[in-house]
Amino acid sequence: MATLVVGLPDNSRVKMKISGQKLTFEQSMMALIFDDLNLLLWSRSKRKTAKPKSLYKDLTEEKKPKDELMMFDTPEEYEEWASRRGK
DSSP: HHHHHTTTTTTTTHHHHHHHSSSSSHHHHHHHHHHHHHHHHHHSSSOOOOOOOOHHHHSOOOOOOOOOOOOOOHHHHHHHHHHTHHH
């Protein structure tokens, strides 16, 4: 399979998935340019607002799953879980 993937373009979904890339080179450069321009404009503004978030970081960072739904069969199981969690 690796021999077949070598012939694919760098922006193909299969090649990106195998290499662990989330963005193409062009997309990465565009996001970084956007971040730099946004930061430059923010630093030149007179307003006291929060520093702008990084688009590149948002696009490449692993999303942390929200708390999954938990089920307990008995109140004792919940109490044990809550005590381990520090509630």
